[in-house]
Amino acid sequence: MNMTNHEKINFICKFLDDNGIDYSKFEHNAVSSIEECRMIENDIGSEICKNLLLRNTPGTAYYLLSMKGDKPFVTKEVSKKLGSSRLSFVSAEEMLEMTDTTPGSLGIMSLLFDKEKKISFALDKDLLDNPFFCYHAGINVCTLKIKTADVFEKLLPLLGVEVNIIEI
Numbered sequence: 001m002n003m004t005n006h007e008k009i010n011f012i013c014k015f016l017d018d019n020g021i022d023y024s025k026f027e028h029n030a031v032s033s034i035e036e037c038r039m040i041e042n043d044i045g046s047e048i049c050k051n052l053l054l055r056n057t058p059g060t061a062y063y064l065l066s067m068k069g070d071k072p073f074v075t076k077e078v079s080k081k082l083g084s085s086r087l088s089f090v091s092a093e094e095m096l097e098m099t100d101t102t103p104g105s106l107g108i109m110s111l112l113f114d115k116e117k118k119i120s121f122a123l124d125k126d127l128l129d130n131p132f133f134c135y136h137a138g139i140n141v142c143t144l145k146i147k148t149a150d151v152f153e154k155l156l157p158l159l160g161v162e163v164n165i166i167e168i
Contacts (some may be wrong), residue, residue, distance in 0.1 A: 002020075003100065007137045012109045016144075021154050024145040031140050032104035034069035046132040046145055051106040053090040053099070053119070054078075062098070064091065064111060067124035067168050081166040083121055096122075100138070107135030108151065109144065111159050121161045124168040 003011060009025075016023050028040050037048040050069040055062045067073070079087045092103050098118065099110040111119060115164055127133065127148075134145045146155065156163060 005139045005141060008100070009142050012112065012137045012144070016111060016146075016155075019154065019158055021146065021158075025137070026143045026145065027141060028143065029141065030104075037069065037143075040058050041134075044134055044145055047130060048134040048136075048143060049107070049127060051108075051110075051135065053095050053106055053110075054087040055090050055094075056085045058085070058089060062119045063087070063122045063164075064106070064108070064119050065124075066108065066120045066127060066135075068151050071104070071124065071126075071168050078122075078166070079168065081168075082164060105136050105138060105140040107138070107139060107144075108133065108155070108156050109135055109138050111161055113138070117160060119161075120164060121156070122166055124162045125165045126168070128165070 013025060026044050031037050031040065034050045041048055048069065049066040052065045052073060054065055063082060066079065075087055079085065095106065096102055098114055100113040101110040111121065129147055132145050133148055133151050134143050135145050136142065
């Protein structure tokens with residue numbers, strides 16, 4: 001797709017608007033790590049999720065994993081909980097090809113660009129305690145805040161994505 005940042009944000013917001021999903025949009029300086037996200041969480045009023053795009057060794061299964069930012073990612077544990085062979089990070093090139101998203105910008109809205117529906121969604125169960133999910137809008141200069149209930153009741157069904165809730 002290769003949209004500009006502005007086009008991507010507008011596309012995602014239009015998708016949410018067209019489907020009756022309420023959100024708040026926060027534009028900010030580029031943030032590429034969870035540590036940098038911590039600096040803008042006060043303005044947003046909610047925690048921003050850590051998002052990882054993973055694949056199994058043969059490249060037959062892909063997972064977008066959303067988890068609390070302060071938790072370490074332990075490959076062996078997550079692989080076992082997802083019932084997958086050893087997981088590794090998807091390359092920047094493959095992420096861009098699959099989701100039109102670059103590292104540091106990944107979030108649930110990246111699934112909107114997964115045209116082949118190759119990516120499964122996995123979620124750290126501790127995120128369910130948050131009243132809101134905060135994800136980048138496909139680019140790391142804009143964060144969207146969406147009610148947790150709307151993510152499960154509206155967004156994921158629209159994206160045709162089921163969630164695998166795991167304990168990390």
